[in-house]
Amino acid sequence: MFDESTLDANAVAGELEVLFAVEMTAVVGKCAHCGNEAAVGTLRAYVNAPGVVLRCSICGEVVIAWAWTPTGGRVDRSGASWLGQPSGAAPSAAAPSEA
């Protein structure tokens, strides 16, 4: 499922911040495929396709993907049931799955 060229979402955090206009890796999301709730920073990044694909670290399915078009970025986040704010004041979303 994951290989040597796998990166973390952090490697594309700059693109994510441009697409969403906020720092996204500390944002918590829920995988629509397996239900795992974790910070976007835990997703595995694949950057060798024409676009970027972020996969769930638990089930390997695509959670967020995007491609750049001449007019800007187009994001598919249908693999996320929801994307929320980082938990609490700790800006780095310590323990994102803890209530």
Add this chain to the structure above:
Amino acid sequence: MPPEPLVWQIATVSAIRGETERASSFTLSLPAWRPHRAGQHYDVRLTAADGYQAQRSYSIASPPAHTGVVDLTIERIPDGEVSPYFHDVLEVGDLVEVRGPIGGYFVWEPALGGPLLLVAGGSGVVPLMAMIRQRAAAGDTTPTTLLYSARDVDDLIYRDELDALAGDGLRVLPTLTRAHPPGWTGYARRVDEPMLAEVLAALGPDPLVYACGPTLLVETVAAGLVNLGVPPDRVRTERFGPSN
């Protein structure tokens, strides 16, 4: 308070320092410097005359207290597209396009506490060094262990500074994977689960772990820690990609 948009800016190389035979630190002066957090990175973009662009990420090595500048420590990858440009072409006074600081997940500050286990492979030590430097600058005493895998002693980036900072709750444990000097008493193999178990036992319960470096090393560490019972939400990883 809307966040400031992340934009490209033109930095000036204001200093270059050799760290090891293969790694150098580049101090960049930024016209639109913003405070950063230890563990964050900058994106660097090179544009050729024909418009072709290559973009890479480089972690910030300097602690947040250094205003107006950031230090990037870059290892020269032979055959690489971007890192040899830094080493072979860039000189003090040259310009380079960057954006940052970037990231909010792979970051540490003293308020997050510990005990802290930092695991680095090669240039993966760079963002962890920013954490160690911030810890020292803040007079923080969070129990911290840096387990640092490198080929040989001369490949250990920041070696003298780490020697000087060790103590005050900071342990530095190099592991040398290719060669070690006569009389070497430290680890001399790739990071594995028994090594992690030993290091964790000495560090104490409920560690917060940051692992950074080549993807294979980070995979080994992440899997080993799960087997050792460290909850996944206490482990943050930053994979740099393949290594040869």
